[in-house]
Amino acid sequence: MTSPQDPRHPHINGEMVREASEREVRMLAEGNVDRPEEHVPGVAIPAQLEKLLGFGRSFSWWPLLFGLACCAIEMMATAGPRYDMSRFGMEAMRASPRQADGMIVAGWCSIKMAPRVVRLYEQIPDPKWVLAMGSCAISGNVWDTYNVVQGIDSLIPVDVYVPGCPPRPEALWQGLEMLRDKVKQSDHAYDRVRVIPARAAIGE
Amino acid sequence: MDSTVEQISDALKSVFGKLEEKFGARLLGSSVFRGELTFLVAPEDLVEVATYCKAPEGLGFDRLEFLTGNHYPERIEQPFEVAVQLTSMATNDRLRLKVPLKEGQKMPTLSSLWPAANWCERETWEMYGIEFEGHPNLIRLLTDADFEGHPLRKDFPVRGLVGGRIRTDLKGKI
Numbered sequence A: 001m002t003s004p005q006d007p008r009h010p011h012i013n014g015e016m017v018r019e020a021s022e023r024e025v026r027m028l029a030e031g032n033v034d035r036p037e038e039h040v041p042g043v044a045i046p047a048q049l050e051k052l053l054g055f056g057r058s059f060s061w062w063p064l065l066f067g068l069a070c071c072a073i074e075m076m077a078t079a080g081p082r083y084d085m086s087r088f089g090m091e092a093m094r095a096s097p098r099q100a101d102g103m104i105v106a107g108w109c110s111i112k113m114a115p116r117v118v119r120l121y122e123q124i125p126d127p128k129w130v131l132a133m134g135s136c137a138i139s140g141n142v143w144d145t146y147n148v149v150q151g152i153d154s155l156i157p158v159d160v161y162v163p164g165c166p167p168r169p170e171a172l173w174q175g176l177e178m179l180r181d182k183v184k185q186s187d188h189a190y191d192r193v194r195v196i197p198a199r200a201a202i203g204e
Numbered sequence B: 001m002d003s004t005v006e007q008i009s010d011a012l013k014s015v016f017g018k019l020e021e022k023f024g025a026r027l028l029g030s031s032v033f034r035g036e037l038t039f040l041v042a043p044e045d046l047v048e049v050a051t052y053c054k055a056p057e058g059l060g061f062d063r064l065e066f067l068t069g070n071h072y073p074e075r076i077e078q079p080f081e082v083a084v085q086l087t088s089m090a091t092n093d094r095l096r097l098k099v100p101l102k103e104g105q106k107m108p109t110l111s112s113l114w115p116a117a118n119w120c121e122r123e124t125w126e127m128y129g130i131e132f133e134g135h136p137n138l139i140r141l142l143t144d145a146d147f148e149g150h151p152l153r154k155d156f157p158v159r160g161l162v163g164g165r166i167r168t169d170l171k172g173k174i
């Protein structure tokens, strides 16, 4: 539960507001903000409404229909009738990032795929949650080679890590439960860091 | 060779005979392994041999199964080898042609005979650095366009190439 004392969610007059990002702080310090209200993209949402939204979202968290490698097979098994993600409102895997609430990065990401992963992530509307599934998405696994990204969190902010090679559907399910807790609290990794590592690495 | 040629089927024996008869000493050698027939061909002769293998009035190996490369660093003179696997759809026979190559030596493309060779040759060039003369579009197939090096060569580092966790420059790509 979000409490008014939660440092991640500062409140002004009982209304929860977003913390200024590093960029915004820097812009304010440099004084190059002509009309600050236009440069701060967040909206102040009353805490109660945020709770309600989080509750609703946690029962209809739609992942992006997106599998990278062998782990995706287990993700499909989780979506299938035996493990049945649809019991938790996650059955609608959206084929368009614009309709998704987040992504399950299932499998190793090749370097050629990396720009696409970042692009898909950026196209998902805020708030968005990312689950890194399997050792490959977490750290590159044994593929310390020329063509594999060594951990997807070097590209995009990750909320929940599910280790395993591949994780069984039960493990993914537990990861999704942890994710749902975060969704309920409207707590997502990007909100905390406000940087996309892939963009930071090239100085954007 | 002559003792092992007994192991192959009669159809392949006739293929063996025809190829020996037509090209004779120009073929660099042949071998039989578990009933599979392989010929070693010099790159200059490859197109001629392959055309004869494909033609219906020749041997009728009408399908290119795959074309790939190999790197044997222990062979000092000719460390590279391109293998071409052919199938005959009519008789279900298989024939392999191998082309030994020196470092940096070019070989002719087979993509005019079998369009399927196009991507196979792109991959072989990308992974081993073997150039195919006359190929219509010799660009990288699997790795990133700005990738450098030929990763399936034995001297290519097994572990990460550049270091760091993002081993690529995403500038302009995202």
Ligand code: SF4
Pocket: A069, A070, A071, A072, A106, A107, A108, A133, A134, A135, A136, A137, A141, A164, A165, A166, A167
């Ligand atoms: S963690 Fe294992 S199962 Fe999952 S993508 Fe990597 S190699 Fe495949």
